[in-house]
Amino acid sequence: MSPTAAEAANATEAGARALTADGDPIKMRGDKVCVFYGDKQALFDIDLDIRERQVTALIGPSGCGKSTFLRCLNRMNDTIDICRVAGDITLDGMDIYDPSIDVVELRARVGMVFQKPNPFPKSIYENVAYGPRIHGLSRSKAELDDIVASSLQKAGLYEEVKDRLDAPGTGLSGGQQQRLCIARAIAVSPEVILMDEPCSALDPIATAKVEELIDELRENYTIVIVTHSMQQAARVSQRTAFFHLGILVEEGPTQDMFTNPRDRRTQDYITGRFG
Numbered sequence: 001m002s003p004t005a006a007e008a009a010n011a012t013e014a015g016a017r018a019l020t021a022d023g024d025p026i027k028m029r030g031d032k033v034c035v036f037y038g039d040k041q042a043l044f045d046i047d048l049d050i051r052e053r054q055v056t057a058l059i060g061p062s063g064c065g066k067s068t069f070l071r072c073l074n075r076m077n078d079t080i081d082i083c084r085v086a087g088d089i090t091l092d093g094m095d096i097y098d099p100s101i102d103v104v105e106l107r108a109r110v111g112m113v114f115q116k117p118n119p120f121p122k123s124i125y126e127n128v129a130y131g132p133r134i135h136g137l138s139r140s141k142a143e144l145d146d147i148v149a150s151s152l153q154k155a156g157l158y159e160e161v162k163d164r165l166d167a168p169g170t171g172l173s174g175g176q177q178q179r180l181c182i183a184r185a186i187a188v189s190p191e192v193i194l195m196d197e198p199c200s201a202l203d204p205i206a207t208a209k210v211e212e213l214i215d216e217l218r219e220n221y222t223i224v225i226v227t228h229s230m231q232q233a234a235r236v237s238q239r240t241a242f243f244h245l246g247i248l249v250e251e252g253p254t255q256d257m258f259t260n261p262r263d264r265r266t267q268d269y270i271t272g273r274f275g
């Protein structure tokens with residue numbers, strides 16, 4: 001008996017769902033990714049699978065290309081004139097560098113949180129409401145209010161700000177501002193959240209809060225985090241990728257990377273011989 005159209009569509013969808021060799025669904029995949037700034041090559045043939053609903057940490061010494069790779073995942077490098085990306089990057093099997101891709105939509109699906117908290121010079125409410133409004137995600141003020149409240153809740157900030165949603169976002173503490181930026185990213189219902197050293201400007205208590213939050217968020221989101229702190233990578237991630245001089249040296253379960261790295265360069269880095 002031939003399959004119905006719905007069965008065929010389901011089969012295609014299931015078939016398109018790529019899995020890693022050990023059976024984890026792949027959310028994003030980099031295949032032979034090379035990046036150039038002018039004629040200087042910053043990344044060389046990076047093959048990396050980003051597993052769905054896991055936290056992947058990108059680590060390595062300064063200048064090795066971690067942020068460059070992160071920025072490829074939502075085409076933030078497009079904003080740098082001299083930057084050129086080659087190779088393939090897919091999101092659920094879709095080529096994100098295809099000319100037909102709407103970059104604004106891509107960045108809603110693959111959100112980003114930066115090193116320095118960067119709230120807009122607007123109220124706490126407006127910081128979170130801005131994205132859903134421009135993406136047309138709410139049909140009424142009540143719906144928008146709900147999105148703002150639930151995003152702040154998911155970012156672990158609601159209780160601290162619920163009585164002053166009209167106060168400026170820039171008046172919050174550094175840690176609160178970073179959680180506001182996470183709420184802003186969450187508000188447009190992303191599937192992937194990229195974080196570029198999200199705790200580097202925070203004190204240890206605010207860092208601990210954001211790390212706890214990252215652990216909670218992975219229930220619903222795929223997260224890629226660049227960090228200089230190996231302790232942080234060990235605390236928050238399930239997978240770790242080690243970069244060195246523009247090359248992906250190795251990637252694996254975080255625990256294995258820190259206890260039993262396969263490559264000498266990884267071992268040297270995690271034992272503090274360089275970096």
Ligand SMILES: Nc1ncnc2c1ncn2[C@@H]1O[C@H](COP(=O)(O)OP(=O)(O)OP(=O)(O)O)[C@@H](O)[C@H]1O
Pocket residue numbers: 037042060061062063064065066067068069080
């Ligand atoms: N906008 C740019 N223009 C020119 N070169 C750049 C630019 N951004 C990064 N590079 C170069 O690309 C290489 C990789 O930089 P990148 O910032 O990705 O490394 P990183 O591992 O994130 O470093 P860090 O840990 O210091 O942030 C470096 O040699 C850097 O100088």
